[in-house]
Amino acid sequence: xxxxxxxxxxxxxxxxxxxxxxxxxxxxxxxxxxxxxxxxxxxxxxxxxxxxxxxxxxxxxxxxxxxxxxxxxxxxxxxxxxxxxxxxxxxxxxxxxxxxxxxxxxxxxxxxxxxxxxxxxxxxxxxxxxxxxxxxxxxxxxxxxxxxxxxxxxxxxxxxxxxxxxxxxxxxxxxxxxxxxxxxxxxxxxxxxxxxxxxxxxxxxxxxxxxxxxxxxxxxxxxxxxxxxxxxxxxxxxxxxxxxxxxxxxxxxxxxxxxxxxxxxxxxxxxxxxxxxxxxxxxxxxxxxxxxxxxxxxxxxxxxxxxxxxxxxxxxxxxxxxxxxxxxxxxxxxxxxxxxxxxxxxxxxxxxxxxxxxxxxxxxxxxxxxxxxxxxxxxxxxxxxxxxxxxxxxxxxxxxxxxxxxxxxxxxxxxxxxxxxxxxxxxxxxxxxxxxxxxxxxxxxxxxxxxxxxxxxxxxxxxxxxxxxxxxxxxxxxxxxxxxxxxxxxxxxxxxxxxxxxxxxxxxxxxxxxxxxxxxxxxxxxxxxxxxxxxxxxxxxxxxxxxxxxxxxxxxxxxxxxxxxxxxxxxxxxxxxxxxxxxxxxxxxxxxxxxxxxxxxxxxxxxxxxxxxxxxxxxxxxxxxxxxxxxxxxxxxxxxxxxxxxxxxxxxxxxxxxxxxxxxxxxxxxxxxxxxxxxxxxxxxxxxxxxxxxxxxxxxxxxxxxxxxxxxxxxxxxxxxxxxxxxxxxxxxxxxxxxxxxxxxxxxxxxxxxxxxxxxxxxxxxxxxxxx
Numbered sequence: 001x002x003x004x005x006x007x008x009x010x011x012x013x014x015x016x017x018x019x020x021x022x023x024x025x026x027x028x029x030x031x032x033x034x035x036x037x038x039x040x041x042x043x044x045x046x047x048x049x050x051x052x053x054x055x056x057x058x059x060x061x062x063x064x065x066x067x068x069x070x071x072x073x074x075x076x077x078x079x080x081x082x083x084x085x086x087x088x089x090x091x092x093x094x095x096x097x098x099x100x101x102x103x104x105x106x107x108x109x110x111x112x113x114x115x116x117x118x119x120x121x122x123x124x125x126x127x128x129x130x131x132x133x134x135x136x137x138x139x140x141x142x143x144x145x146x147x148x149x150x151x152x153x154x155x156x157x158x159x160x161x162x163x164x165x166x167x168x169x170x171x172x173x174x175x176x177x178x179x180x181x182x183x184x185x186x187x188x189x190x191x192x193x194x195x196x197x198x199x200x201x202x203x204x205x206x207x208x209x210x211x212x213x214x215x216x217x218x219x220x221x222x223x224x225x226x227x228x229x230x231x232x233x234x235x236x237x238x239x240x241x242x243x244x245x246x247x248x249x250x251x252x253x254x255x256x257x258x259x260x261x262x263x264x265x266x267x268x269x270x271x272x273x274x275x276x277x278x279x280x281x282x283x284x285x286x287x288x289x290x291x292x293x294x295x296x297x298x299x300x301x302x303x304x305x306x307x308x309x310x311x312x313x314x315x316x317x318x319x320x321x322x323x324x325x326x327x328x329x330x331x332x333x334x335x336x337x338x339x340x341x342x343x344x345x346x347x348x349x350x351x352x353x354x355x356x357x358x359x360x361x362x363x364x365x366x367x368x369x370x371x372x373x374x375x376x377x378x379x380x381x382x383x384x385x386x387x388x389x390x391x392x393x394x395x396x397x398x399x400x401x402x403x404x405x406x407x408x409x410x411x412x413x414x415x416x417x418x419x420x421x422x423x424x425x426x427x428x429x430x431x432x433x434x435x436x437x438x439x440x441x442x443x444x445x446x447x448x449x450x451x452x453x454x455x456x457x458x459x460x461x462x463x464x465x466x467x468x469x470x471x472x473x474x475x476x477x478x479x480x481x482x483x484x485x486x487x488x489x490x491x492x493x494x495x496x497x498x499x500x501x502x503x504x505x506x507x508x509x510x511x512x513x514x515x516x517x518x519x520x521x522x523x524x525x526x527x528x529x530x531x532x533x534x535x536x537x538x539x540x541x542x543x544x545x546x547x548x549x550x551x552x553x554x555x556x557x558x559x560x561x562x563x564x565x566x567x568x569x570x571x572x573x574x575x576x577x578x579x580x581x582x583x584x585x586x587x588x589x590x591x592x593x594x595x596x597x598x599x600x601x602x603x604x605x606x607x608x609x610x611x612x613x614x615x616x617x618x619x620x621x622x623x624x625x626x627x628x629x630x631x632x633x634x635x636x637x638x639x640x641x642x643x644x645x646x647x648x649x650x651x652x653x654x655x656x657x658x659x660x661x662x663x664x665x666x667x668x669x670x671x672x673x674x675x676x677x678x679x680x681x682x683x684x685x686x687x688x689x690x691x692x693x694x695x696x697x698x699x700x701x702x703x704x705x706x707x708x709x710x711x712x713x714x715x716x717x718x719x720x721x722x723x724x725x726x727x728x729x730x731x732x733x734x735x736x737x738x739x740x741x742x743x744x745x746x747x748x749x750x751x752x753x754x755x756x757x758x759x760x761x762x763x764x765x766x767x768x769x770x771x772x
Contacts, residue, residue: 249276
């Protein structure tokens with residue numbers, strides 16, 4: 001007979017839990033701590049072990065007199081000391097969370113099933129997945145996706161549209177709004193994807209079109225949401241920060257979760273607010289996030305529903321300029337902006353996602369998910385069109401964007417499971433997806449404005465532009481795609497497996513601009529994309545892998561280039577060969593060493609002509625070759641680390657434009673590296689003290705596509721300390737962070753020599769978190 005879901009009724013009798021249940025809960029936590037876990041907390045909850053008792057046996061024959069006395073004695077003993085009640089769902093979830101906490105503190109990397117569309121171990125896959133675990137994010141306090149990804153090899157920043165967009169280069173390829181940023185495996189269009197509702201960040205390296213459709217070949221970045229949990233707990237965090245004595249700010253975060261009733265329903269609510277001064281001479285960042293979510297964890301079915309509403313305003317800052325003659329940055333303080341105080345971007349974003357996972361049996365499960373994401377924003381921008389580096393005279397265009405709207409509607413459904421073909425196991429996933437994405441900017445302002453002197457600036461003499469340009473307005477990019485995909489991992493032996501997959505994809509894209517509207521892209525095509533790979537497990541903890549993958553992305557432009565890009569223009573296509581070693585040693589430290597060769601043809605790039613106008617070019621072919629090493633986990637009971645190294649040789653190999661032939665790809669560093677260490681003092685002190693720190697290195701990078709200037713290499717160091725104690729039996733955590741410890745001036749990316757981003761100055765923060 002199955003127990004009542006609240007764990008109180010067993011075989012028709014109600015038992016008092018009391019101290020027996022507490023003892024059982026402690027025992028469960030100890031047992032779980034000794035069992036290695038490879039799933040996230042939310043995944044573990046979706047497969048909570050059922051609470052069962054034995055069914056009543058048939059009535060036995062009457063016992064002989066010699067047998068009755070011992071049985072009566074045993075029955076009397078059971079009545080005096082009844083068996084402890086089975087734990088409730090909440091108690092099991094609490095025990096699971098307690099068991100996983102030590103692994104999280106040890107930077108245990110536990111990838112989400114949404115990244116690879118299955119729950120397969122990374123050792124049983126042919127592609128590299130790098131994870132920035134939850135505890136790393138808590139320790140380092142990244143402020144955007146760029147900060148979080150400093151822990152992953154081979155990643156640099158590209159054009160962030162003055163700090164308003166995520167723009168991530170992976171293995172030499174990537175751009176803003178390229179569709180590569182995901183939430184729980186479903187695409188986003190909002191400019192900034194990282195916020196306090198994100199639990200961890202994962203990167204699937206290399207071409208990912210088999211699982212994700214239209215995509216650049218560098219890979220995808222998957223942000224994983226915090227999920228509702230089945231035991232009641234929460235926290236309140238207040239944080240104060242300062243770039244210097246006059247540039248201060250404050251954040252507040254509320255995160256509370258728990259069960260609703262006793263039938264597996266749970267909720268979570270995250271509320272966040274931030275207000276801080278910008279580190280340069282003017283500007284302010286304000287942000288608000290409300291993120292409620294619900295989940296139902298049934299015995300075989302899990303349902304998730306989450307919503308995020310975000311409002312924001314932050315500086316629209318193009319940074320500084322580099323002298324084309326001396327190749328050096330403009331000789332002004334790093335804090336000096338070249339625009340005006342009204343240069344801001346502001347708007348709102350909304351995200352709603354729903355998913356259902358149903359397990360038919362131990363081998364097969366179904367997943368279905370839907371996501372809708374939208375963002376509206378406006379921006380004021382004084383765009384720099386020229387600088388006389390001798391006199392300081394700067395020419396600017398008083399530009400702006402009004403009523404910009406982006407949205408993406410996406411749905412996917414797939415089945416994953418295993419079956420045997422003779423003595424060979426097949427791990428398969430097959431399904432389909434579809435999306436419709438729109439990027440629209442209604443009003444584009446273009447207005448002349450008086451010159452400005454960067455060496456003797458006088459701000460506030462002009463206001464935001466108001467003159468709309470009809471030919472530049474109504475910028476539109478619409479993309480629709482529908483696909484079917486399948487992948488099979490065929491285990492020929494216990495140690496050796498082959499991987500094969502295919503996606504059939506049909507897509508349409510329309511892009512252009514102007515009032516009246518002028519179509520510059522009109523594409524309608526289909527494509528079949530294959531994947532192949534092999535896996536050889538040296539041991540249960542080390543595997544060798546190799547893969548062949550392809551990617552596809554249609555060429556498109558909103559700008560008039562004399563012709564309309566249509567189906568006669570071949571799309572960008574990428575092909576990657578990769579091999580490497582993966583390891584997960586004693587469920588403590590894991591990582592990947594990968595070597596890859598990636599080739600991309602029909603590549604688009606931009607070039608700024610002598611008049612300062614950005615032109616679109618098709619460079620023909622580019623390739624990226626490299627080596628990547630990523631490691632995360634626990635070295636000893638006290639030491640944890642996360643580190644990476646990436647070597648990326650990315651350059652143009654074929655081009656009709658001879659000024660681009662042989663040139664390195666813009667914003668791609670040949671070498672990147674990072675290392676962060678944490679020491680946990682454990683129970684040596686009255687509270688729990690953890691100290692950590694590390695640094696990241698990014699080599700020099702071309703600042704433009706023709707390599708006329710290079711951004712210098714840099715090293716940036718960070719440190720942190722956390723101390724957890726109790727105040728009147730209430731857990732309190734104090735955390736101290738210093739980002740950019742040595743106040744290094746560095747340049748993470750560039751659009752051209754007149755638009756070079758500057759990294760944040762030293763930032764000190766102190767926070768207090770009360771748990772309840």
